[in-house]
Amino acid sequence: MSFSGVDGAGKSTQIACLCAHLEKRGLRIRVVRFWEDVAKLTKLREGTGHRIFKGDKGIGSPEAPIDRRDKNVGGWLMTGLRFFLYLVDAVSLRTVVKNQLRGNCDFVIFDRYTYDELANLDLSNPISRTYARMLQSVTPDPDVAFLLDADPEAAHARKPEYPIEFVRVNRRAYMRLNELLRIFTIIEPTEIDAASRDVLSQVLRVLAPEGTLEKTLHIRLSSET
Template sequence: MGESLNPATVKETQPESCPDVLLSFSGMDGSGKSTQIDHLCNQLIDAGLPFVRLAFWDNVVAFPRWRAGFSHKFLKSDGGIGAPGKPVNRNDKNNRAWYLILARSALFVFDALNLRRVVAKTKAEGARIIVFDRYIFDQLATLPLEHPLARTYARVIIKLVPRPDVAYLLDVDPQAARERKPEYPLDFLYKYRRSYLSLRDIAGLTLIEARSEEEVRLAISQKLQKCVPLQGPQLDYNSLASV
C-alpha cells in the first residue's frame, strides 16, 4: 500500500514542478475505492511525487464518536465491516426517516466547514497533492436526491467546499457491492447508487464504470495524467476495454 507523507515534512521534499492537485474518490462500499486509491498512491510514489492521503471519516467528519454511538445505541446498527460469508446488520445511512434526514443535513454543514478547514490547513503545511478517500459527495449520496429540495440543498453544500481537480466516482452494481460487503439491504443500495449518479450531474463527478480492476486502474490513471505528470508508459484504456 502506498503511504502518504506527513504534511509537516512535505515542504522540504516537494518537487518544484509538482502541481497543486486535489483528488477525491467516492462510491458505494464494495466499489473498490481502497484498492484503486492504493494503486494511485503507488503511482505517485513511483513518479517521485509526495502526497497526503486523507480519509473523510477519520480526518473531516464532525462529531464522529457521537454519530457512531448514536447509530449503535439508538438505531441498533452493527459496528463491524461486512465480508463475504460474514454479513453485518448496518442501520445508519440506509435509514431515511425524515427526522434523521434533517439531522444529517445539519451535520453535513459542519462536515463541509470542517472539510474547508482541513484542506486549507493541509495546503498551508506544504501539501501539493491531496488524495481523499471519500468526500462530501459521499455524505450527500445518503440523501433522497430524487427530490428537488434535496438536490438544491446538495448544490448549496457543494459550493461550500473546495472543488476537487478530479472527483472520481467508482460505479458498481448494487448486487456485486452487497456480495463484497454484505452490510445494507439491496433495495437501499439501488437508491444509494441512483443518488450517486445524480451527484455525477450535480457536481460534475468523473464516473468510472464498473469493469475489471485493471481497466478501472487505467481509466483512473488516464484522467490523472491530465493534471499530474506521472512517469512510465500509460496504456490506452479504450483499446484495452475493446480487447
C-alpha cells in the same frame, strides 16, 4: 482529488493503486480519510445508529456480513439531522483542505468526500436538491472527483454492510447527484487493473495536460501489460 462510490465499489483498492504509481514517480502523497479526518461527532453518530436503530458496528466482509443502521435510515427527522451534520462536516472540510494545501505534498487524495454524504439524501426532493447545491457552493472542488461506479450486487458481495436494496438506491443517488451538480469523473465497472489504468489516465489528463507525463506513463503501462 477525491474518490466516491457505494460501499464495496473499490475506493480503497484504487486509492492504493494510484498512490503506488505516483510514489514510484517520487511524488509525495497524502491520503485523507473523510470519516476519520474530516467528519465531526463520529463516535456519537456511530453510537446512535447502534443504540437507537439497533444496527451493527464495524465493516462487513463476505465471511462476516453485518447489518448497519445509519445512513440507510430515512424520515424527516433524520434528514434534518443530516442537513446539520453535513454542514458541520463541510465547514470542517474547508479547514482540512486549506491545511493540506499548505503542506508539502504533491497530491492530496480524499477517500470519500462531501458528495458521499449528499448521496445519502433523497435527491428527488426539491429541498434536498437545493441543500446539495448550497453545500457544494461552500465546499472546495477537487481537481478530479472520481465516482467508482459498481454493480450493486457485486459491491454488496464484497462488502455486505447494508441491505442490497439500499445499495441499489445509493448507486442511483450518486448518478442523480452527478446530474444535478456535474461533478464526477465516472470510472465504469471493470476489473481492478483496467480501472486503475483509467484512473491514472484521467489524473494525468487533468493535472498534466501537456502530455509529457502521460507519454512516460504510457510507455511504462505498455511494458507492464
